[in-house]
Amino acid sequence: MRAVRSGCLGAAALFVALTDAAPARADLALDVARVERAYRASGADVEVLPTRFLWDEEVLTVRLDPKPSTCTTVALVAARGTSFRARLGGIEDREARDRGASIAGVTELSRCDDAPVERVVVSGDAGRGAVEIIVARGLFVAPTLRSILPERTGGVVLTTSEPGPQPTLAPAHKRVESAELRAKSEGAHIEATEKVNVRSDGTGMTEVELDPGCHRIDLLAHEVEGGARARFDVDAELRDSDDETLLARDRSEAADARLYACVGVPVLGAVAFAGAPSSGKVSRVHASWPIPDAVTRAFGxxxxxxxxxxxxxxxxxxxxxxxxxxxxxxxxxxxxxxxxxxxxxxxxxxxxxxxxxxxxxxxxxxxxxxxxxxxxxxxxxxxxxxxxxxxxxxxxxxxxxxxxxxxxxxxxxxxxxxxxxxx
The missing domain is CATH 2.60.120.380 (Jelly Rolls)
Known part of the structure; x- marks a missing residue:
C-alpha cells in the first residue's frame, strides 16, 4: 500500500510540474508567432530558427545564413525570468551598436549596411531556458519589439509618488575632476576622459582597450541641459568583446557606476550601461595600474x-x-x-x-x-x-x-x- 501511495504522489508531482510548464511554453510560442506575423506584415523575409536552450552563464553561437539584404533584424525571445546578452557577428564583429541586453526576456538587434550577419552570440546572465530566434531581412528595419510585445518592453509607465528631496549631487565636470584627482593620488595612469552618447532609453555602450594590469572605469552621467532635474542611477557591465566573459559589474545604488577589473593579457573591453539621463552624455574616466613585478608568473x-x-x-x-x-x-x-x-x-x-x-x-x-x-x-x-x-x-x-x-x-x-x- 505504501508503494502505491508513493507512486501516486510521484505522478501527482509530475502532473503539477507539467501543468506549470505548459503555460510558459504556450506564452512563449504565442509571442514568437506575434513577432513572426509582424515581421512578415512589414514585407520582410522571415526565418524562425530552431529553439536553443541557454544555461546560466553559457555562451551560445548560432550560425546564420548570410543572405544579401539591406537590413537584418534578429529578435531573441525567452521566458521573462531569463536574462541574457546578445551580439551580431560578421565583418564588423566589434561594433558596439550590434550588441544588446534582454529586458523581460526579449531583445532585438539590427544592422543596415553591406556587412553580412553571419552569427548571433548569446550569453546567459541569469536563469536558464529556451531561447527563440527570429530573423527578418528586408529593405527596412523590422518593427520594434516595443510595438509588437509592449507588455515585455515596459508598456505604459505609471506615475510614482516622489520619495523626497534628491540628495545634492555635484555637477558632472566636478565629479569627473574628483575621479581624476583620486586616481592621480593613487599613482594611476589616466587615459584621456571621453564622453559617450546616451540613447533615448538611458542606455549606451563604449569600448575600451585594456592592457595587462588593473583598471578602474568610472561612468559619470551628465544632466541634460534645460531638462528637469531627475534622479538617475547608472549601472554598468564590462565584458571581453571576444568571448563575452564578464569582467566587472556595478549594480549599486550610487548615481554613477564604477567598474574594476584586472587582466593578464591585452583585452578589448565592451562597456554597457543603463540608467543615465535620456539622450545625454556620460563621461568615462579610465585609470590603470601595472601588475607589480613581484607577482609570480608561475601560474599563467x-x-x-x-x-x-x-x-x-x-x-x-x-x-x-x-x-x-x-x-x-x-x-x-x-x-x-x-x-x-x-x-x-x-x-x-x-x-x-x-x-x-x-x-x-x-x-x-x-x-x-x-x-x-x-x-x-x-x-x-x-x-x-x-x-x-x-x-x-x-x-x-x-x-x-x-x-x-x-x-x-x-x-x-x-x-x-x-x-x-x-x-
Whole structure:
C-alpha cells in the first residue's frame, strides 16, 4: 500500500510540474508567432530558427545564413525570468551598436549596411531556458519589439509618488575632476576622459582597450541641459568583446557606476550601461595600474592578474621581492603548515586558476591570532597580511567551493619586525 501511495504522489508531482510548464511554453510560442506575423506584415523575409536552450552563464553561437539584404533584424525571445546578452557577428564583429541586453526576456538587434550577419552570440546572465530566434531581412528595419510585445518592453509607465528631496549631487565636470584627482593620488595612469552618447532609453555602450594590469572605469552621467532635474542611477557591465566573459559589474545604488577589473593579457573591453539621463552624455574616466613585478608568473597570466587584483584592491601596491613559498590546491578546505622566519611579516595571496568559484577564503593562524579574507569569490582572489612573531611555522588555510575549482597561493616576505622576548 505504501508503494502505491508513493507512486501516486510521484505522478501527482509530475502532473503539477507539467501543468506549470505548459503555460510558459504556450506564452512563449504565442509571442514568437506575434513577432513572426509582424515581421512578415512589414514585407520582410522571415526565418524562425530552431529553439536553443541557454544555461546560466553559457555562451551560445548560432550560425546564420548570410543572405544579401539591406537590413537584418534578429529578435531573441525567452521566458521573462531569463536574462541574457546578445551580439551580431560578421565583418564588423566589434561594433558596439550590434550588441544588446534582454529586458523581460526579449531583445532585438539590427544592422543596415553591406556587412553580412553571419552569427548571433548569446550569453546567459541569469536563469536558464529556451531561447527563440527570429530573423527578418528586408529593405527596412523590422518593427520594434516595443510595438509588437509592449507588455515585455515596459508598456505604459505609471506615475510614482516622489520619495523626497534628491540628495545634492555635484555637477558632472566636478565629479569627473574628483575621479581624476583620486586616481592621480593613487599613482594611476589616466587615459584621456571621453564622453559617450546616451540613447533615448538611458542606455549606451563604449569600448575600451585594456592592457595587462588593473583598471578602474568610472561612468559619470551628465544632466541634460534645460531638462528637469531627475534622479538617475547608472549601472554598468564590462565584458571581453571576444568571448563575452564578464569582467566587472556595478549594480549599486550610487548615481554613477564604477567598474574594476584586472587582466593578464591585452583585452578589448565592451562597456554597457543603463540608467543615465535620456539622450545625454556620460563621461568615462579610465585609470590603470601595472601588475607589480613581484607577482609570480608561475601560474599563467590570468591567475597573475587575479593575484594583482586582490593585492591592489586592498591597498598593497608594491611587494619587495619574489614569493618565498608557492602552493596549489583544489576544491574544499586545504590546510598547510608553512615555514616562516621568526619576527618577519608576510603577505599571502591566492587566486583561482581554473573552474568557477562560489567561495574563496584565505586564512593564516599564528598561534591564537588569525588573519582572514573571505571576500574572494567575486574577484576570484584574496589576500592577507600577518607577522610570524616568535613562530617558525604558520598554518595557511584555503577554502574553495564551486565547479571544479583549482587555486594557486603565493607567500611574500615583506619586512622583519623586532622579536619581542618575554622579560
Amino acid at each position: 597570466p590570468h591567475a597573475r592578474a587575479r593575484m594583482a587584483g586582490a593585492l591592489l584592491s586592498r591597498g598593497l601596491t608594491r611587494l619587495p621581492g619574489a614569493p618565498v613559498w608557492l602552493g596549489q590546491g583544489g576544491s574544499g578546505l586545504t590546510a598547510t603548515p608553512v615555514p616562516v622566519e621568526a619576527g618577519a611579516c608576510y603577505v599571502a595571496v591566492v587566486a583561482a586558476t581554473r573552474g568557477r568559484m562560489r567561495q574563496l577564503a584565505l586564512r593564516a593562524s599564528v598561534g591564537a591570532l588569525e588573519s582572514a579574507d573571505e571576500r574572494g569569490a567575486q574577484e576570484e582572489g584574496a589576500a592577507i597580511a600577518f607577522c610570524a612573531r616568535d613562530r617558525r611555522f604558520v598554518r595557511l588555510e584555503v577554502e574553495a567551493r564551486g565547479a571544479n575549482p583549482t587555486w594557486a597561493l603565493a607567500l611574500h616576505r615583506v619586512q622583519s619586525g623586532v622579536w619581542e622576548l618575554k622579560r
